[in-house]
Amino acid sequence: MQELGARQYRKAPAIHPVNIAAILSQKMSNQIDDEQITMLRRAFSMFDSSKQGRIEKEKVRTILNTMVHSYDDSELDQILDNEDDGSGKLNFDSFVRVATHFLDEDDEALQKELKEAFRLYDKEGNGYIPTSSLREILAALDDQLTPDQLNEMIAEIDTDASGTVDFDEFMEMMTGD
Known part of the structure; x- marks a missing residue:
């Protein structure tokens, strides 16, 4: 990252023709970064129509469908049930825990795909x-x-x-x- 004044800017990838990971918009790490938090907050806010800081569990599924390469429905159901306080809704912190679980899995799948591509080359x-x-x-x-x-x-x-x-x-x- 480069610092310019009080703001930090990430250097844009120079090799955009082959930057397939940008499609997935994920970093190869197990920690969620500020960029991902911002992305999750925007998605959460878009689906928090009542603006009460909570979204229905089904809306979490909709968000994950747009953000994650693939996920297991039964695993999602289990995690959603664990995070649900009985209201059928999740607050932002619970949403982040659910989303992060699947974003991390997506990173692992991407790394596996890239290892296979490397082996081909x-x-x-x-x-x-x-x-x-x-x-x-x-x-x-x-x-x-x-x-x-x-x-x-x-x-x-x-x-x-x-x-x-x-x-x-x-x-x-x-x-x-």
């Missing part, structure tokens, strides 16, 4: 992707990229200038984190 199974292969992949994903842009992207991705991209560098490229 790591054809020789040696734990890295040559930057020459990555250049071809990036060029195929966006045929408008110039050679200079590709060089710049590769330099940013291959942070240790090894001529290869290991899994950590690949994760950083894909998630923008």
